[in-house]
Amino acid sequence: MKPLDxxxxxxxxxxRHIVLPEGEDPRIIAGAVQARREGLAAITLVGNRxxxxxxLTALDAIPQEFRIEDPACSPLTDDFATAYLERRRxxxxxxxxxxxxxxxxxxxxxxMVREGIADGTVGGAVATTADTVRxxxxxxxxxxxxxxxxxxxxxxxxxxxxxxxxxxxxxxxxLVVDPDAAGLADIARMSAKSYEMLAGERAKVAMLxxxxxxxxxxxxxxxxxxxxxxxxxxxxxx
Numbered sequence: 001m002k003p004l005d006x007x008x009x010x011x012x013x014x015x016r017h018i019v020l021p022e023g024e025d026p027r028i029i030a031g032a033v034q035a036r037r038e039g040l041a042a043i044t045l046v047g048n049r050x051x052x053x054x055x056l057t058a059l060d061a062i063p064q065e066f067r068i069e070d071p072a073c074s075p076l077t078d079d080f081a082t083a084y085l086e087r088r089r090x091x092x093x094x095x096x097x098x099x100x101x102x103x104x105x106x107x108x109x110x111x112m113v114r115e116g117i118a119d120g121t122v123g124g125a126v127a128t129t130a131d132t133v134r135x136x137x138x139x140x141x142x143x144x145x146x147x148x149x150x151x152x153x154x155x156x157x158x159x160x161x162x163x164x165x166x167x168x169x170x171x172x173x174x175l176v177v178d179p180d181a182a183g184l185a186d187i188a189r190m191s192a193k194s195y196e197m198l199a200g201e202r203a204k205v206a207m208l209x210x211x212x213x214x215x216x217x218x219x220x221x222x223x224x225x226x227x228x229x230x231x232x233x234x235x236x237x238x
Contacts, residue, residue, distance in 0.1 A: 002158045003167035003199055010200075011040040016119035021109035021135075022126040023047035023068070026055060033061045044069055044118060046105040071108040080111040088138065106131060110139035129174055150187040151175035154198060167199040184227035189235050205231070205238060 022028045023045030032043045044067040045052050053063045071077055085098035101107045106127055112118040124132045142149055152171035171191040179187060192203035209224040
């Protein structure tokens with residue numbers, strides 16, 4: 001089974017509730033409709049109800065099969081503002097700022113996850129990476145035991161022209177610009193865990209630099225060597 005098919009099959013067997021903060025975007029709506037038709041997830045679309053309903057109807061979808069939440073008038077907004085204020089008060093957030101924050105679709109979606117109303121949120125098609133990650137960090141926070149939040153690309157090599165087929169993770173390609181050795185080791189370890197959860201296979205990790213087998217002496221090469229040692233000590237079986 002192809003890696004992507006394995007992921008889709010797992011989602012179909014145990015559908016979760018996913019909230020999409022960019023719910024007015026035609027691409028997001030089309031993806032939501034496809035996910036719903038394939039039985040992959042229950043979907044909440046965040047945005048203007050009238051706009052979302054019209055675009056769902058245009059795709060021959062039944063709007064009632066989707067949960068639609070407009071932060072401007074949702075019955076959840078007041079409670080979310082209160083919960084956000086409690087979480088962020090120590091950062092200088094007051095009641096007005098808390099309400100303004102949860103009116104943002106990204107924050108509203110993250111609050112749905114935080115409060116246990118949804119299982120996950122997917123964003124970044126319209127919003128920037130920085131805004132998407134910031135909302136997740138401020139509202140949902142890091143997983144236990146995670147010291148550094150990083151990103152990865154999940155690459156599916158399944159076409160005939162791919163010499164080696166399968167799922168591959170490349171990290172960090174979008175968030176941490178210049179990690180130190182400890183950060184690089186954390187990225188390697190966390191990315192391996194993410195790979196194993198997604199691909200269902202044991203991870204094999206390569207730590208990359210521009211030096212081939214020690215052919216170059218440079219501080220950036222030394223950092224990768226140090227990070228490799230730290231990752232090995234922390235995860236001897238990796």
